[in-house]
């Protein structure tokens with residue numbers, strides 16, 4: 001089965017490809033040039049659906065199945081920030097490095113060297129006759145120091161529950177076994193198997 005990913009984030013694409021080896025996975029940017037998709041939803045689920053619908057509507061092949069991911073990190077001492085604004089925390093168009101630094105700066109302003117935090121992933125699937133969204137979460141804490149360089153985004157400051165190292169230091173396989181994205185993608189896989197059988 002061919003899946004068109006409605007994402008431009010290479011970290012997400014790598015993780016999805018690793019978990020979805022049985023699918024032919026292609027990023028929409030290899031097929032289309034539709035410019036920026038405006039993510040003006042109020043929740044992860046709304047933004048995931050906005051991205052999946054935008055890509056599905058632009059595809060010529062209406063037999064295509066589109067899968068999107070909207071995700072982010074929510075930090076307790078920051079009242080849940082950056083949440084859905086994780087990709088643009090430092091500024092619109094910021095890179096991972098700038099967003100990570102902004103989060104460390106905000107922890108310092110809040111006088112916290114660490115805080116409980118969690119990642120959320122909303123995965124949407126859109127095909128010609130159905131649309132679904134499912135969620136996954138990973139809980140842990142963030143620290144005010146960068147440790148390791150694995151993963152992407154906020155991984156070098158996130159320590160998952162049950163571990164004493166950041167995702168920047170832990171093997172990719174560890175993240176794959178516990179991540180918000182993996183959990184949502186696992187549910188998405190069973191949804192995809194029903195679509196296949198239509």
Ligand code: ITT
Pocket residue numbers: 006007008009012039051069070071072073086087096099119151152153154155179181
């Ligand atoms: P697309 O919209 O094209 O998918 P994006 O990076 O803009 O790419 P989001 O709007 O969903 O995607 O923002 C997700 C941000 O949340 C991402 O840029 C990271 O900063 C952070 N994030 C999400 N999942 C993460 C993960 O597994 N590890 C580290 N950071 C993550």
